[in-house]
Amino acid sequence: MVQPRDLDIRTLYTLEAIHRLGSISAAADELGLSQPAVSHALRKLRHVFSDPLFIRAGTGITPTPRATQLAASARRIESLVNAEVNSATEFDPQQLRRKFRLLMTDPGELVLLPRLLRKIRSSAPQVTVESSSRPAGEMAEALDSGVADLAIGPFPELALSHLRQERLYRRSFLCLYASDHPTLSRKGLTLETYLGESHLSVRSTSRTEEIFEQFLAENGYTRNVVVTVPHMLSVPAVVRESDLIATVPQAVGAFFGNYPGIMAHRAPFLDEVSFPSTTVSQFWSARFEQDPAHVWLRSLVTGLFREPIAPPATNSCPELLIH
Known part of the structure:
Protein backbone atom coordinates (compact mmCIF):
# COMPACT_ATOMS: atom_id res chain seq x y z
CA MET A 1 0.00 0.00 0.00
CA VAL A 2 1.23 3.47 -0.90
CA GLN A 3 1.79 5.66 2.15
CA PRO A 4 1.11 9.44 2.02
CA ARG A 5 4.67 10.11 3.14
CA ASP A 6 5.88 8.42 -0.07
CA LEU A 7 4.26 11.15 -2.17
CA ASP A 8 5.15 14.72 -3.00
CA ILE A 9 2.06 16.70 -4.03
CA ARG A 10 4.12 18.48 -6.69
CA THR A 11 4.82 15.17 -8.44
CA LEU A 12 1.07 14.52 -8.61
CA TYR A 13 0.57 17.95 -10.16
CA THR A 14 3.26 17.03 -12.67
CA LEU A 15 1.48 13.78 -13.52
CA GLU A 16 -1.80 15.67 -14.00
CA ALA A 17 -0.14 18.07 -16.45
CA ILE A 18 1.38 15.19 -18.44
CA HIS A 19 -1.99 13.44 -18.49
CA ARG A 20 -3.88 16.54 -19.62
CA LEU A 21 -1.35 17.70 -22.21
CA GLY A 22 -0.25 14.28 -23.46
CA SER A 23 3.38 15.33 -23.53
CA ILE A 24 6.29 15.51 -21.07
CA SER A 25 7.82 18.51 -22.83
CA ALA A 26 4.49 20.38 -22.89
CA ALA A 27 4.01 19.66 -19.18
CA ALA A 28 7.51 20.98 -18.47
CA ASP A 29 6.74 24.22 -20.34
CA GLU A 30 3.47 24.77 -18.48
CA LEU A 31 4.97 24.03 -15.06
CA GLY A 32 8.11 26.08 -15.68
CA LEU A 33 10.36 23.05 -15.11
CA SER A 34 13.08 21.42 -17.15
CA GLN A 35 12.20 18.30 -19.09
CA PRO A 36 14.67 16.18 -17.03
CA ALA A 37 12.95 17.38 -13.83
CA VAL A 38 9.56 16.27 -15.14
CA SER A 39 11.01 12.93 -16.27
CA HIS A 40 12.56 12.46 -12.81
CA ALA A 41 9.19 13.11 -11.12
CA LEU A 42 7.56 10.58 -13.42
CA ARG A 43 10.19 7.94 -12.63
CA LYS A 44 9.59 8.50 -8.92
CA LEU A 45 5.85 8.03 -9.33
CA ARG A 46 6.38 4.88 -11.39
CA HIS A 47 8.46 3.45 -8.57
CA VAL A 48 5.95 4.42 -5.85
CA PHE A 49 2.94 2.97 -7.69
CA SER A 50 4.70 0.10 -9.49
CA ASP A 51 3.00 1.16 -12.69
CA PRO A 52 4.40 2.55 -15.97
CA LEU A 53 1.72 5.29 -15.84
CA PHE A 54 2.40 6.34 -19.45
CA ILE A 55 3.39 4.20 -22.42
CA ARG A 56 4.61 5.12 -25.87
CA ALA A 57 1.92 5.08 -28.57
CA GLY A 58 3.02 6.22 -32.02
CA THR A 59 4.48 9.69 -31.70
CA GLY A 60 2.88 10.37 -28.31
CA ILE A 61 2.16 8.77 -24.96
CA THR A 62 -0.94 7.08 -23.59
CA PRO A 63 -1.87 6.99 -19.87
CA THR A 64 -2.54 3.76 -18.07
CA PRO A 65 -5.77 3.43 -16.06
CA ARG A 66 -3.76 4.09 -12.89
CA ALA A 67 -2.40 7.35 -14.35
CA THR A 68 -5.92 8.50 -15.24
CA GLN A 69 -7.09 7.75 -11.69
CA LEU A 70 -4.15 9.63 -10.17
CA ALA A 71 -4.67 12.62 -12.48
CA ALA A 72 -8.27 12.90 -11.32
CA SER A 73 -7.10 12.72 -7.69
CA ALA A 74 -4.54 15.45 -8.32
CA ARG A 75 -7.24 17.74 -9.74
CA ARG A 76 -9.42 17.21 -6.66
CA ILE A 77 -6.47 17.90 -4.35
CA GLU A 78 -5.53 21.05 -6.28
CA SER A 79 -9.11 22.31 -6.15
CA LEU A 80 -9.26 21.72 -2.38
CA VAL A 81 -5.91 23.42 -1.77
CA ASN A 82 -6.90 26.42 -3.91
CA ALA A 83 -10.21 26.78 -2.09
CA GLU A 84 -8.56 26.55 1.36
CA VAL A 85 -5.76 28.96 0.55
CA ASN A 86 -8.01 31.48 -1.17
CA SER A 87 -10.58 31.38 1.63
CA ALA A 88 -7.88 32.29 4.15
CA THR A 89 -6.87 35.47 2.36
CA GLU A 90 -8.69 38.35 0.73
CA PHE A 91 -9.09 37.66 -2.96
CA ASP A 92 -7.14 40.03 -5.21
CA PRO A 93 -7.33 39.37 -8.97
CA GLN A 94 -4.20 41.48 -9.50
CA GLN A 95 -2.25 38.81 -7.58
CA LEU A 96 -3.99 35.82 -9.15
CA ARG A 97 -1.71 33.38 -11.00
CA ARG A 98 -3.88 30.81 -12.69
CA LYS A 99 -4.79 29.34 -16.07
CA PHE A 100 -8.52 29.26 -16.81
CA ARG A 101 -9.61 26.62 -19.30
CA LEU A 102 -12.75 27.49 -21.24
CA LEU A 103 -14.95 25.33 -23.44
CA MET A 104 -16.33 27.48 -26.26
CA THR A 105 -17.74 27.23 -29.76
CA ASP A 106 -15.93 28.91 -32.64
CA PRO A 107 -18.61 31.68 -32.76
CA GLY A 108 -17.96 32.21 -29.05
CA GLU A 109 -14.21 32.46 -29.62
CA LEU A 110 -14.85 34.90 -32.44
CA VAL A 111 -17.29 37.23 -30.67
CA LEU A 112 -17.16 36.67 -26.89
CA LEU A 113 -13.56 35.69 -26.17
CA PRO A 114 -11.93 39.01 -27.25
CA ARG A 115 -14.15 41.02 -24.91
CA LEU A 116 -13.63 38.60 -22.03
CA LEU A 117 -9.86 38.58 -22.53
CA ARG A 118 -9.74 42.37 -22.52
CA LYS A 119 -11.53 42.40 -19.16
CA ILE A 120 -9.34 39.65 -17.70
CA ARG A 121 -6.13 41.30 -18.84
CA SER A 122 -7.09 44.63 -17.28
CA SER A 123 -8.12 43.07 -13.95
CA ALA A 124 -5.78 40.11 -13.59
CA PRO A 125 -2.68 40.51 -15.79
CA GLN A 126 -1.04 37.30 -14.53
CA VAL A 127 -3.97 35.08 -15.52
CA THR A 128 -3.73 32.99 -18.68
CA VAL A 129 -6.62 31.53 -20.70
CA GLU A 130 -6.93 28.41 -22.81
CA SER A 131 -9.99 27.92 -25.02
CA SER A 132 -10.91 24.59 -26.60
CA SER A 133 -13.85 22.54 -27.81
CA ARG A 134 -14.95 19.05 -26.83
CA PRO A 135 -17.67 16.65 -27.94
CA ALA A 136 -20.95 17.31 -26.15
CA GLY A 137 -20.75 14.05 -24.22
CA GLU A 138 -17.36 14.92 -22.70
CA MET A 139 -17.95 18.48 -21.50
CA ALA A 140 -19.72 17.74 -18.21
CA GLU A 141 -16.98 15.32 -17.16
CA ALA A 142 -14.30 17.86 -18.12
CA LEU A 143 -15.95 20.50 -15.92
CA ASP A 144 -16.45 18.13 -12.98
CA SER A 145 -12.87 16.84 -13.15
CA GLY A 146 -11.35 20.30 -13.37
CA VAL A 147 -9.90 19.75 -16.84
CA ALA A 148 -12.10 22.72 -17.83
CA ASP A 149 -13.27 25.59 -15.63
CA LEU A 150 -16.18 27.03 -17.56
CA ALA A 151 -18.25 26.29 -20.65
CA ILE A 152 -19.76 29.26 -22.47
CA GLY A 153 -22.12 28.68 -25.36
CA PRO A 154 -25.37 27.19 -26.63
CA PHE A 155 -24.98 23.71 -25.15
CA PRO A 156 -28.44 22.10 -24.81
CA GLU A 157 -26.98 18.88 -23.39
CA LEU A 158 -25.38 20.79 -20.52
CA ALA A 159 -28.63 22.69 -19.89
CA LEU A 160 -30.21 19.33 -19.00
CA SER A 161 -27.28 18.13 -16.88
CA HIS A 162 -26.45 18.44 -13.17
CA LEU A 163 -24.09 21.35 -13.80
CA ARG A 164 -24.60 24.83 -12.41
CA GLN A 165 -25.64 27.26 -15.12
CA GLU A 166 -26.55 30.87 -15.80
CA ARG A 167 -28.46 32.06 -18.85
CA LEU A 168 -26.69 34.93 -20.61
CA TYR A 169 -28.70 35.80 -23.72
CA ARG A 170 -30.87 34.46 -26.51
CA ARG A 171 -30.25 35.07 -30.22
CA SER A 172 -31.60 34.03 -33.61
CA ALA A 267 -33.57 35.72 -42.17
CA PRO A 268 -36.81 35.89 -44.20
CA PHE A 269 -38.56 33.59 -41.69
CA LEU A 270 -38.60 35.93 -38.68
CA ASP A 271 -42.35 36.50 -38.87
CA GLU A 272 -42.95 32.80 -38.26
CA VAL A 273 -43.70 31.91 -34.67
CA SER A 274 -41.63 28.74 -34.89
CA PHE A 275 -38.44 30.46 -36.13
CA PRO A 276 -35.64 29.12 -33.91
CA SER A 277 -33.23 30.83 -31.59
CA THR A 278 -30.44 29.64 -29.32
CA THR A 279 -29.71 30.33 -25.66
CA VAL A 280 -26.12 31.03 -24.66
CA SER A 281 -25.26 30.21 -21.03
CA GLN A 282 -22.25 29.64 -18.84
CA PHE A 283 -21.89 26.24 -17.13
CA TRP A 284 -19.66 25.09 -14.26
CA SER A 285 -19.28 22.32 -11.72
CA ALA A 286 -20.68 22.58 -8.19
CA ARG A 287 -17.16 21.71 -6.99
CA PHE A 288 -16.04 25.23 -7.87
CA GLU A 289 -19.15 27.07 -6.75
CA GLN A 290 -17.34 28.84 -3.87
CA ASP A 291 -13.84 29.05 -5.32
CA PRO A 292 -13.08 32.82 -5.18
CA ALA A 293 -11.18 32.87 -8.46
CA HIS A 294 -13.93 30.93 -10.18
CA VAL A 295 -16.61 33.22 -8.73
CA TRP A 296 -14.63 36.19 -10.01
CA LEU A 297 -14.37 34.75 -13.54
CA ARG A 298 -18.09 33.96 -13.67
CA SER A 299 -18.90 37.47 -12.50
CA LEU A 300 -16.88 38.89 -15.40
CA VAL A 301 -18.86 36.75 -17.86
CA THR A 302 -22.13 37.82 -16.25
CA GLY A 303 -21.25 41.50 -16.31
CA LEU A 304 -20.17 41.40 -19.95
CA PHE A 305 -22.83 39.25 -21.55
CA ARG A 306 -25.91 38.70 -19.40
CA GLU A 307 -29.07 40.40 -20.66
CA PRO A 308 -32.69 40.61 -19.49
CA ILE A 309 -34.79 37.54 -20.17
CA ALA A 310 -36.76 39.30 -22.92
CA PRO A 311 -34.58 41.82 -24.81
CA PRO A 312 -36.42 44.08 -27.26
CA ALA A 313 -37.07 42.49 -30.64
CA THR A 314 -35.53 44.07 -33.71
CA ASN A 315 -35.95 43.58 -37.43
CA SER A 316 -33.11 45.61 -38.88
CA CYS A 317 -29.52 44.50 -39.04
CA PRO A 318 -27.83 47.70 -37.78
CA GLU A 319 -29.76 47.42 -34.52
CA LEU A 320 -28.88 43.80 -33.84
CA LEU A 321 -26.63 43.30 -30.86
CA ILE A 322 -23.23 41.90 -31.61
CA HIS A 323 -23.09 39.19 -28.92
Whole structure:
Protein backbone atom coordinates (compact mmCIF):
# COMPACT_ATOMS: atom_id res chain seq x y z
CA MET A 1 0.00 0.00 0.00
CA VAL A 2 1.23 3.47 -0.90
CA GLN A 3 1.79 5.66 2.15
CA PRO A 4 1.11 9.44 2.02
CA ARG A 5 4.67 10.11 3.14
CA ASP A 6 5.88 8.42 -0.07
CA LEU A 7 4.26 11.15 -2.17
CA ASP A 8 5.15 14.72 -3.00
CA ILE A 9 2.06 16.70 -4.03
CA ARG A 10 4.12 18.48 -6.69
CA THR A 11 4.82 15.17 -8.44
CA LEU A 12 1.07 14.52 -8.61
CA TYR A 13 0.57 17.95 -10.16
CA THR A 14 3.26 17.03 -12.67
CA LEU A 15 1.48 13.78 -13.52
CA GLU A 16 -1.80 15.67 -14.00
CA ALA A 17 -0.14 18.07 -16.45
CA ILE A 18 1.38 15.19 -18.44
CA HIS A 19 -1.99 13.44 -18.49
CA ARG A 20 -3.88 16.54 -19.62
CA LEU A 21 -1.35 17.70 -22.21
CA GLY A 22 -0.25 14.28 -23.46
CA SER A 23 3.38 15.33 -23.53
CA ILE A 24 6.29 15.51 -21.07
CA SER A 25 7.82 18.51 -22.83
CA ALA A 26 4.49 20.38 -22.89
CA ALA A 27 4.01 19.66 -19.18
CA ALA A 28 7.51 20.98 -18.47
CA ASP A 29 6.74 24.22 -20.34
CA GLU A 30 3.47 24.77 -18.48
CA LEU A 31 4.97 24.03 -15.06
CA GLY A 32 8.11 26.08 -15.68
CA LEU A 33 10.36 23.05 -15.11
CA SER A 34 13.08 21.42 -17.15
CA GLN A 35 12.20 18.30 -19.09
CA PRO A 36 14.67 16.18 -17.03
CA ALA A 37 12.95 17.38 -13.83
CA VAL A 38 9.56 16.27 -15.14
CA SER A 39 11.01 12.93 -16.27
CA HIS A 40 12.56 12.46 -12.81
CA ALA A 41 9.19 13.11 -11.12
CA LEU A 42 7.56 10.58 -13.42
CA ARG A 43 10.19 7.94 -12.63
CA LYS A 44 9.59 8.50 -8.92
CA LEU A 45 5.85 8.03 -9.33
CA ARG A 46 6.38 4.88 -11.39
CA HIS A 47 8.46 3.45 -8.57
CA VAL A 48 5.95 4.42 -5.85
CA PHE A 49 2.94 2.97 -7.69
CA SER A 50 4.70 0.10 -9.49
CA ASP A 51 3.00 1.16 -12.69
CA PRO A 52 4.40 2.55 -15.97
CA LEU A 53 1.72 5.29 -15.84
CA PHE A 54 2.40 6.34 -19.45
CA ILE A 55 3.39 4.20 -22.42
CA ARG A 56 4.61 5.12 -25.87
CA ALA A 57 1.92 5.08 -28.57
CA GLY A 58 3.02 6.22 -32.02
CA THR A 59 4.48 9.69 -31.70
CA GLY A 60 2.88 10.37 -28.31
CA ILE A 61 2.16 8.77 -24.96
CA THR A 62 -0.94 7.08 -23.59
CA PRO A 63 -1.87 6.99 -19.87
CA THR A 64 -2.54 3.76 -18.07
CA PRO A 65 -5.77 3.43 -16.06
CA ARG A 66 -3.76 4.09 -12.89
CA ALA A 67 -2.40 7.35 -14.35
CA THR A 68 -5.92 8.50 -15.24
CA GLN A 69 -7.09 7.75 -11.69
CA LEU A 70 -4.15 9.63 -10.17
CA ALA A 71 -4.67 12.62 -12.48
CA ALA A 72 -8.27 12.90 -11.32
CA SER A 73 -7.10 12.72 -7.69
CA ALA A 74 -4.54 15.45 -8.32
CA ARG A 75 -7.24 17.74 -9.74
CA ARG A 76 -9.42 17.21 -6.66
CA ILE A 77 -6.47 17.90 -4.35
CA GLU A 78 -5.53 21.05 -6.28
CA SER A 79 -9.11 22.31 -6.15
CA LEU A 80 -9.26 21.72 -2.38
CA VAL A 81 -5.91 23.42 -1.77
CA ASN A 82 -6.90 26.42 -3.91
CA ALA A 83 -10.21 26.78 -2.09
CA GLU A 84 -8.56 26.55 1.36
CA VAL A 85 -5.76 28.96 0.55
CA ASN A 86 -8.01 31.48 -1.17
CA SER A 87 -10.58 31.38 1.63
CA ALA A 88 -7.88 32.29 4.15
CA THR A 89 -6.87 35.47 2.36
CA GLU A 90 -8.69 38.35 0.73
CA PHE A 91 -9.09 37.66 -2.96
CA ASP A 92 -7.14 40.03 -5.21
CA PRO A 93 -7.33 39.37 -8.97
CA GLN A 94 -4.20 41.48 -9.50
CA GLN A 95 -2.25 38.81 -7.58
CA LEU A 96 -3.99 35.82 -9.15
CA ARG A 97 -1.71 33.38 -11.00
CA ARG A 98 -3.88 30.81 -12.69
CA LYS A 99 -4.79 29.34 -16.07
CA PHE A 100 -8.52 29.26 -16.81
CA ARG A 101 -9.61 26.62 -19.30
CA LEU A 102 -12.75 27.49 -21.24
CA LEU A 103 -14.95 25.33 -23.44
CA MET A 104 -16.33 27.48 -26.26
CA THR A 105 -17.74 27.23 -29.76
CA ASP A 106 -15.93 28.91 -32.64
CA PRO A 107 -18.61 31.68 -32.76
CA GLY A 108 -17.96 32.21 -29.05
CA GLU A 109 -14.21 32.46 -29.62
CA LEU A 110 -14.85 34.90 -32.44
CA VAL A 111 -17.29 37.23 -30.67
CA LEU A 112 -17.16 36.67 -26.89
CA LEU A 113 -13.56 35.69 -26.17
CA PRO A 114 -11.93 39.01 -27.25
CA ARG A 115 -14.15 41.02 -24.91
CA LEU A 116 -13.63 38.60 -22.03
CA LEU A 117 -9.86 38.58 -22.53
CA ARG A 118 -9.74 42.37 -22.52
CA LYS A 119 -11.53 42.40 -19.16
CA ILE A 120 -9.34 39.65 -17.70
CA ARG A 121 -6.13 41.30 -18.84
CA SER A 122 -7.09 44.63 -17.28
CA SER A 123 -8.12 43.07 -13.95
CA ALA A 124 -5.78 40.11 -13.59
CA PRO A 125 -2.68 40.51 -15.79
CA GLN A 126 -1.04 37.30 -14.53
CA VAL A 127 -3.97 35.08 -15.52
CA THR A 128 -3.73 32.99 -18.68
CA VAL A 129 -6.62 31.53 -20.70
CA GLU A 130 -6.93 28.41 -22.81
CA SER A 131 -9.99 27.92 -25.02
CA SER A 132 -10.91 24.59 -26.60
CA SER A 133 -13.85 22.54 -27.81
CA ARG A 134 -14.95 19.05 -26.83
CA PRO A 135 -17.67 16.65 -27.94
CA ALA A 136 -20.95 17.31 -26.15
CA GLY A 137 -20.75 14.05 -24.22
CA GLU A 138 -17.36 14.92 -22.70
CA MET A 139 -17.95 18.48 -21.50
CA ALA A 140 -19.72 17.74 -18.21
CA GLU A 141 -16.98 15.32 -17.16
CA ALA A 142 -14.30 17.86 -18.12
CA LEU A 143 -15.95 20.50 -15.92
CA ASP A 144 -16.45 18.13 -12.98
CA SER A 145 -12.87 16.84 -13.15
CA GLY A 146 -11.35 20.30 -13.37
CA VAL A 147 -9.90 19.75 -16.84
CA ALA A 148 -12.10 22.72 -17.83
CA ASP A 149 -13.27 25.59 -15.63
CA LEU A 150 -16.18 27.03 -17.56
CA ALA A 151 -18.25 26.29 -20.65
CA ILE A 152 -19.76 29.26 -22.47
CA GLY A 153 -22.12 28.68 -25.36
CA PRO A 154 -25.37 27.19 -26.63
CA PHE A 155 -24.98 23.71 -25.15
CA PRO A 156 -28.44 22.10 -24.81
CA GLU A 157 -26.98 18.88 -23.39
CA LEU A 158 -25.38 20.79 -20.52
CA ALA A 159 -28.63 22.69 -19.89
CA LEU A 160 -30.21 19.33 -19.00
CA SER A 161 -27.28 18.13 -16.88
CA HIS A 162 -26.45 18.44 -13.17
CA LEU A 163 -24.09 21.35 -13.80
CA ARG A 164 -24.60 24.83 -12.41
CA GLN A 165 -25.64 27.26 -15.12
CA GLU A 166 -26.55 30.87 -15.80
CA ARG A 167 -28.46 32.06 -18.85
CA LEU A 168 -26.69 34.93 -20.61
CA TYR A 169 -28.70 35.80 -23.72
CA ARG A 170 -30.87 34.46 -26.51
CA ARG A 171 -30.25 35.07 -30.22
CA SER A 172 -31.60 34.03 -33.61
CA PHE A 173 -29.97 33.74 -37.06
CA LEU A 174 -28.81 36.12 -39.81
CA CYS A 175 -28.10 35.67 -43.49
CA LEU A 176 -24.83 36.74 -45.13
CA TYR A 177 -24.30 37.31 -48.83
CA ALA A 178 -22.10 39.37 -51.15
CA SER A 179 -23.10 43.01 -51.49
CA ASP A 180 -22.91 42.61 -55.28
CA HIS A 181 -24.92 39.37 -55.32
CA PRO A 182 -26.42 39.15 -58.84
CA THR A 183 -29.96 38.45 -57.60
CA LEU A 184 -30.22 39.78 -54.07
CA SER A 185 -28.69 43.17 -54.91
CA ARG A 186 -31.64 43.69 -57.27
CA LYS A 187 -34.56 41.86 -55.67
CA GLY A 188 -33.57 41.82 -52.00
CA LEU A 189 -33.68 38.86 -49.64
CA THR A 190 -37.21 37.48 -49.52
CA LEU A 191 -38.41 33.98 -48.77
CA GLU A 192 -38.70 33.35 -52.51
CA THR A 193 -35.20 34.54 -53.36
CA TYR A 194 -33.74 32.79 -50.30
CA LEU A 195 -35.12 29.41 -51.34
CA GLY A 196 -34.24 29.98 -54.99
CA GLU A 197 -30.53 30.72 -54.47
CA SER A 198 -27.57 28.48 -53.64
CA HIS A 199 -26.28 28.20 -50.07
CA LEU A 200 -23.20 27.69 -47.92
CA SER A 201 -23.75 25.51 -44.84
CA VAL A 202 -21.58 25.35 -41.73
CA ARG A 203 -21.25 22.07 -39.84
CA SER A 204 -19.25 23.08 -36.78
CA THR A 205 -18.74 21.44 -33.39
CA SER A 206 -21.11 24.01 -31.87
CA ARG A 207 -24.03 22.26 -33.61
CA THR A 208 -25.98 25.53 -33.49
CA GLU A 209 -26.82 25.15 -37.16
CA GLU A 210 -28.67 21.89 -36.45
CA ILE A 211 -31.44 23.95 -34.85
CA PHE A 212 -31.93 25.91 -38.06
CA GLU A 213 -31.79 22.77 -40.22
CA GLN A 214 -34.47 21.19 -38.04
CA PHE A 215 -36.67 24.27 -38.48
CA LEU A 216 -36.37 24.01 -42.27
CA ALA A 217 -37.22 20.31 -42.28
CA GLU A 218 -40.21 20.69 -39.96
CA ASN A 219 -41.67 23.46 -42.11
CA GLY A 220 -41.06 21.79 -45.47
CA TYR A 221 -38.36 24.21 -46.67
CA THR A 222 -35.45 22.92 -48.78
CA ARG A 223 -32.22 24.70 -49.71
CA ASN A 224 -29.73 24.07 -52.46
CA VAL A 225 -26.57 23.65 -50.37
CA VAL A 226 -23.55 23.54 -52.69
CA VAL A 227 -20.72 24.07 -50.15
CA THR A 228 -20.31 22.80 -46.59
CA VAL A 229 -17.50 23.96 -44.28
CA PRO A 230 -16.57 22.83 -40.74
CA HIS A 231 -16.17 26.25 -39.10
CA MET A 232 -17.20 29.89 -39.35
CA LEU A 233 -13.92 31.55 -40.23
CA SER A 234 -14.11 30.73 -43.94
CA VAL A 235 -17.67 32.04 -44.31
CA PRO A 236 -17.00 35.72 -45.20
CA ALA A 237 -14.30 34.91 -47.77
CA VAL A 238 -16.45 32.30 -49.51
CA VAL A 239 -19.60 34.42 -49.43
CA ARG A 240 -17.86 37.55 -50.67
CA GLU A 241 -16.40 35.74 -53.71
CA SER A 242 -19.52 33.75 -54.66
CA ASP A 243 -23.28 33.93 -55.12
CA LEU A 244 -23.92 31.85 -51.99
CA ILE A 245 -26.05 32.68 -48.95
CA ALA A 246 -24.85 31.63 -45.48
CA THR A 247 -27.29 31.43 -42.58
CA VAL A 248 -25.34 31.80 -39.35
CA PRO A 249 -25.91 32.56 -35.65
CA GLN A 250 -26.81 36.20 -35.10
CA ALA A 251 -23.58 37.04 -33.28
CA VAL A 252 -21.50 35.78 -36.18
CA GLY A 253 -23.72 37.45 -38.76
CA ALA A 254 -23.52 40.83 -37.04
CA PHE A 255 -19.74 40.48 -36.73
CA PHE A 256 -19.10 39.48 -40.35
CA GLY A 257 -21.68 42.01 -41.57
CA ASN A 258 -19.07 44.70 -40.89
CA TYR A 259 -16.66 43.15 -43.42
CA PRO A 260 -16.28 44.97 -46.76
CA GLY A 261 -18.36 43.41 -49.51
CA ILE A 262 -20.61 41.51 -47.08
CA MET A 263 -24.30 42.13 -46.44
CA ALA A 264 -26.00 40.90 -43.27
CA HIS A 265 -29.77 40.59 -43.35
CA ARG A 266 -32.41 39.15 -41.07
CA ALA A 267 -33.57 35.72 -42.17
CA PRO A 268 -36.81 35.89 -44.20
CA PHE A 269 -38.56 33.59 -41.69
CA LEU A 270 -38.60 35.93 -38.68
CA ASP A 271 -42.35 36.50 -38.87
CA GLU A 272 -42.95 32.80 -38.26
CA VAL A 273 -43.70 31.91 -34.67
CA SER A 274 -41.63 28.74 -34.89
CA PHE A 275 -38.44 30.46 -36.13
CA PRO A 276 -35.64 29.12 -33.91
CA SER A 277 -33.23 30.83 -31.59
CA THR A 278 -30.44 29.64 -29.32
CA THR A 279 -29.71 30.33 -25.66
CA VAL A 280 -26.12 31.03 -24.66
CA SER A 281 -25.26 30.21 -21.03
CA GLN A 282 -22.25 29.64 -18.84
CA PHE A 283 -21.89 26.24 -17.13
CA TRP A 284 -19.66 25.09 -14.26
CA SER A 285 -19.28 22.32 -11.72
CA ALA A 286 -20.68 22.58 -8.19
CA ARG A 287 -17.16 21.71 -6.99
CA PHE A 288 -16.04 25.23 -7.87
CA GLU A 289 -19.15 27.07 -6.75
CA GLN A 290 -17.34 28.84 -3.87
CA ASP A 291 -13.84 29.05 -5.32
CA PRO A 292 -13.08 32.82 -5.18
CA ALA A 293 -11.18 32.87 -8.46
CA HIS A 294 -13.93 30.93 -10.18
CA VAL A 295 -16.61 33.22 -8.73
CA TRP A 296 -14.63 36.19 -10.01
CA LEU A 297 -14.37 34.75 -13.54
CA ARG A 298 -18.09 33.96 -13.67
CA SER A 299 -18.90 37.47 -12.50
CA LEU A 300 -16.88 38.89 -15.40
CA VAL A 301 -18.86 36.75 -17.86
CA THR A 302 -22.13 37.82 -16.25
CA GLY A 303 -21.25 41.50 -16.31
CA LEU A 304 -20.17 41.40 -19.95
CA PHE A 305 -22.83 39.25 -21.55
CA ARG A 306 -25.91 38.70 -19.40
CA GLU A 307 -29.07 40.40 -20.66
CA PRO A 308 -32.69 40.61 -19.49
CA ILE A 309 -34.79 37.54 -20.17
CA ALA A 310 -36.76 39.30 -22.92
CA PRO A 311 -34.58 41.82 -24.81
CA PRO A 312 -36.42 44.08 -27.26
CA ALA A 313 -37.07 42.49 -30.64
CA THR A 314 -35.53 44.07 -33.71
CA ASN A 315 -35.95 43.58 -37.43
CA SER A 316 -33.11 45.61 -38.88
CA CYS A 317 -29.52 44.50 -39.04
CA PRO A 318 -27.83 47.70 -37.78
CA GLU A 319 -29.76 47.42 -34.52
CA LEU A 320 -28.88 43.80 -33.84
CA LEU A 321 -26.63 43.30 -30.86
CA ILE A 322 -23.23 41.90 -31.61
CA HIS A 323 -23.09 39.19 -28.92
